[in-house]
Amino acid sequence: MLILLAFIILFHITSAAFLFISTIDSAWWVGEGFYTDIWHWCFNGTNCTALDNTFSDYEAIQAIQATMILSTILCCAAFFVFIVQLFRLKQGERFILTSILQLLSCLCVMIAASIYTDRHEELHKDPHYAVFGVSGGQYGYSYVLAWIAFAFTLLSGVMYLILRKRK
Template sequence: MAFLLGFVTLLHVFTLGVLFIATFGKDWWTWSSTGRADLWNSCRFDNETYTWLCQPLKETEWLHAVQVLMILSAVFCFVSFLVFFIQLFIMSKGGLFYITGVCQAFAGLTTFAAVLIYTLHSKEVLQEPKHLNSGHFGYCYILAWVCVLLLIWSGIMYIYLRKKD
């Protein structure tokens, strides 16, 4: 039981960390080594000063949807972590972690919706259609897809997890 408890806790902390990196990281879209965009800013590298010059992305409904869903996912993941520890101490023997599992699965579904919107509407989110063909998705975008799998898998695992002594 101690091994399983430790594994579940480490998986949850790892997933929460990766989710925060995916949400607030600086690389959702990349244009070679000279530019990148995240959910908040679009940055270009200035060769003269060797600094990144960033400006906020133009606000669109799709961008707001992705931002809200990613933050909501991080909140649900954190809440499910707190609920897990509360249930761990107050739940009776043999109880199932339904609330934790549902919160975690819902975090996965909101991340899935955010990444799907970003995938299908990246032209509207980035507002730079001429540069869209020369770039590619960045590492934070890939981490968000990994989070979808980890969150849904751990949510299902929590639903079937039973408290033992």
């Protein structure tokens, strides 16, 4: 049982790390000479501009930012609740709240990545990009990590439900 708990703790910390990296790092959309994330876009690695209300479809960017931050907060809160519940609650009552928080984190990261997937065409046709001749590109590793974090948080949420019944 101790090995199972160690695996679950490591899995949860990995999920949180993926969420932090995908929320903070600048690689949601990359191309030749530019990269962008949910906070700013950079051309030639030095000319960085924050995404603000002058960009088209800024509401979608704000929704992505909010849900990614909420997902990260919920994942961290679920970890702290897990540690508290591990030592405070009796068997059979453990990890239900942790599972709920982790599944909510999963839902939030899925919403953020889905909005970005749906809106990336509109987000990257903004006139601000045309000034530098930015075109093309592909999804970056932060975007991929967001989807991996979705899978990890979903799996850990389910694992907490299963672990609730273990002795």
